[in-house]
Amino acid sequence: MASKKLMKAGLAGASFVALTALLAGCASGDAPEADVSEVAVDDAAVALLPQEIADAGTLTVGTEAYYPPYEYLDADGATVIGLDMDLIKAVGQKLGLEVQIENVAFDTLLPSLDTARYDVVVAAMTDTPERQENYDFVDYFNAGQGIVVAEGNPEGITAEADLCGKAVSVLRDSAQQGILEAFNSDICASSPIEISAQATDNDALIQVQSGRAAASVSQYPVASYNVEQAGGFELANEEPFQPEPLGMAVAKDNELSAAIQAALQSLVADGTYTDILAAHGQEGGAVEEVTINGAE
Known part of the structure; x- marks a missing residue:
């Protein structure tokens, strides 16, 4: 019989796979798509x-x-x-x-x-x-920025300053990583964010799902989409912060x-x-x- 520890790890791995599959595509085949075939040459x-x-x-x-x-x-x-x-x-x-x-x-x-x-x-x-x-x-x-946290918001995060001193996951080499690094030189200088840079946004969410990160930061439309599509998450900030082109x-x-x-x-x-x-x-x-x- 497998140990409880191994069983728990297996279940966690399965949930991570499910999360990635859900957010990577639209399994139902009804993803929104605009028809641009009739757009005229300029x-x-x-x-x-x-x-x-x-x-x-x-x-x-x-x-x-x-x-x-x-x-x-x-x-x-x-x-x-x-x-x-x-x-x-x-x-x-x-x-x-x-x-x-x-x-x-x-x-x-x-x-x-x-x-x-x-x-x-x-x-x-x-x-x-x-x-x-x-x-x-x-x-x-x-697009502004959004903060995704585990459902119930256990750390009580509602704004950027609440990220100080916490582990926060983010897409590697993204503008959001740069924003967090700037926070560490400014509002979080006395209590820096532990930035966890991940290969994909899905990986960043998995850090939150597993409890390795208290939050993940991405563009607000992406954060909203992920919360709507995957269970177990919520948006911590009601309004996007730091809009960027x-x-x-x-x-x-x-x-x-x-x-x-x-x-x-x-x-x-x-x-x-x-x-x-x-x-x-x-x-x-x-x-x-x-x-x-x-x-x-």
Whole structure:
């Protein structure tokens, strides 16, 4: 007979697998998706494309598909869907390009721009002044931050300052990790947060589920989605804090940034942008003007 300790470990492992499967995709096959197949080409935006991309006829996109509602896997376990994917497919339509999407680890995305593995990274990535030193960001959405805790909120966390002195999990190399590190130099200087950086947002949630972390910090739409989809969690903060622009990342000083900006602005003008956000229940993060490197 297995020991109680081993049985408990097995049950815990099973629950972690269930959590990952639930948050990685929509098992019921009814995931929201906007139809962008009828989006018309915008000739003015096409004229801004770098010649090599126009000649290739393809836009290569890097993402990390474990961050719903922005990007995640469909019921087939392979197709990447979500708000960002609908937007970049619509951008491709505006630019007359085929969109090819590759799902890889988040912390490899920006380095892959350095080697030209991708033309653009679309992964709900926060535009920051630090990232702007090496990349350009076409800002298309505004998102604040959310704190996910275990159901019942045993640590009584309601705001950022309550994270001080506690173990907090976060996606590795994310803007949220940077936010927590900034807290440790400011509001948490006397009682630093123990930051647990994880490979995926699912892994960060597992740290909360297992009790290894008191909370996990992610973008508010992601935090809300995870709480709604998986049992055993709740949002600690009623209102998002520290809103930041999200941007599609392109290699520095690449003409592609202007083409994507023009395509996104065209989607705003014809209403497709609003339709896509509404399909995913994210109208609250809409922008009226698409900017480049708008973070301050």
